Amino acid sequence: MATTSGGDLSHFAISSVYGELLSEMSILTAVETGLLEFVCCLADGLAPQAKGHFFGSRNLGASGDTxxxxxxxxxxxxxxLGVGFSWKNENFAFLEKVAAW
Structure with a gap:
């Protein structure tokens, strides 16, 4: 993001999206927000983002069972829904780590 936008997009994403939007916890807790982010990324087949939110959810306190x-x-x-399983491939190998949690 930083390379293509001269840094503006990265700054906006960190300060506005992550800083303001995702830090809001009057309705969802930090763990619930992390899990929601993970679910959305996983369902959309976005491996790099899902991986970050997968480990982020765990770091926020989500149990292995959860x-x-x-x-x-x-x-x-x-x-x-019949949308397939595009996330079941080597890009999502990190999901296997959940078996040890």
Whole structure:
């Protein structure tokens, strides 16, 4: 982002998106927000972003059981909607780490 925007986009993303939007916790807790971000990225097949929010959710305090249930939930909903499993590939190998949590 920084390279293509001269730094403006990176600054905006960090200060406005991450700083103002995601730090708001009057409705969702930090863990719930992290899990929601992870779910959205996983469902959209965005491996780099999903990976960051996967580990971020864990760092915020999401349990291994919660992380496993979240992955199963996304899998079930994707299957029910017939949208496929584009995230089941080597780009998402980090998901296997949840088995040890």
């Amino acid at each position: 992380m496993r249930a979240t992955i199963v939930l996304v899998d079930d909903i994707s299957r029910q």
